[in-house]
Amino acid sequence: MSRPRVHVKELPHLERSDSGVVMRFAPNPSGPLHLGHARAAVLNDAYVKRYGGKYILRIEDTDPKRVDREAYRMVVEDIEWLGLSIHEVVYQSDRFDLYYRYGKELIERGGAYVCTCENEQFRELKQQKTACPCRPLSVEENLELWEKMLAGEFYEGEASVRVRTELDHPDPAMRDFPAFRILRQPLHPRIDAIVYPLMNFSVAVDDHLLGVTHVIRGKDHIANTRRQRYIFDYFGWSVPVYRHYGRMGIEGVVLSTSQMRQGIVSGEYEGWDDIRLGTLRALARRGIAPEAVRQAVVEIGIGETDISFSWDNLYAQNRMIVDPVANRYFFVPHPVGVPIRQAPHHVAHALLHPNEPARGTRVLPFTGTVLLPRGELEKDPPMIRLKDLFNVRVSREEEEYVLTYAGDQLSDARDAKAPIIQWLPADCALPCMLRKQEGDVEGVCEPGVVREAGAVVQFERVGFARIDDTAGDRVIAYFTHR
């Protein structure tokens, strides 16, 4: 038996990593993790494991509009599934006092000011590289306004704190970006606040305070990196090493959390683990191993090129993991019951795994009638071999298939180029629904499948499947891949 070869893909070296690294995975708790999150999560994890150091999970829940109570739990579950080595967990909602303190200090240092302009108005001024009326105010006046913000004397949208950059910066995205805002609705599930830090501020403060040395994230953050640099500079902090990987498109699945939620609410999807979604729990339900996801992500790497995620590559990784482990069983889709003429009773013994006979066999007693895949008969083969049983000749008599025993010799079947197909005894087959992304397939499977609840098996000639539920009157299995 041969070991599947493992190709170890090495990620590019990170500079300033000699004495270990501190990295973080910083999801927004708006839903469960999906393939897009997995890339950030696994890449950072891989580097921490490689160089040693600390991996921080930072829950970025500074926008109450995008916080889902359930997600706090789901994110942690998904991270455990992925096998990340998290050393420390930080909730940003626990750190608002910290942000206020540094917010005040930034104002004192002249690095920020309170802006009471109308949003629309500010945007226009910004396009024209013009200062808004709030910008020239003194530090003292700003501090006073800041205290009023914290005291709740402004309504939503009436005041914000902006970081002072260059108004004539060629990139409009850099000009005096916001650091705090006021929000009355909705209430945050974990804290009582009306002044909320914006991502660029809380991230900069936390990256510094937590000692983050390297940040790997998508290139949609490249402007944020530049913005955060202003904050680092005002405080005199040294910046981490940044890497921005390119956009990752994934064919065929919705990755947007809000779209998924909408689909769930409308009933289009069964839940977050609906197999048509790109969530990690959907992959898990289908029988994709976390290690396969990790491998696939590392294989993709941290390149800045936009890429399209390939299911084929993920499946190949998964097959490598699952094939040596999965027991083999027969699943007969769209079964047709046919008696076999002139056949001796016989008990078939089929290996649980062809490359590992020691694992034992499944026992399938033939008592006269078998269930066969309708599709195979419709191909009108002159002869077929029932795998691990015997050969049968196929003919038709007025729309009816007639199968006649044609000997035990495998070599005969080979000579006749007869297909070797899966079958089940009519009297000991379990109803089984194989659920695929394209739709459900009704069929029957071996009784032994019941022992495999939760495991991935291979339905011979059909593909891998995860046995999801064996408790009801029929087995429910989810198709993994071929």
Next chain:
RNA sequence: GCUGCUAUAGUGUAGUCCGGCCAAUCAUUUCGGCCUUUCACGCCGAAGACUGGGGUUCGAAUCCCCAUAGCAGCACCA
């Protein structure tokens, strides 16, 4: 519109910094063949790419310029 990033086979990736050993790596994919009581696994073989155009150079996937394409940002989201 402004700002920035990227561009190697169907897909992902190595090589690009420090030009020659690159008629370009590895994996996946597809197609042949072998093995095999699965259309799995394994083995052997094949197919398939440097976005385009100029320039520098004895020599360019690698350096320079232009073009084209894709992507990202310009939110009181992350």
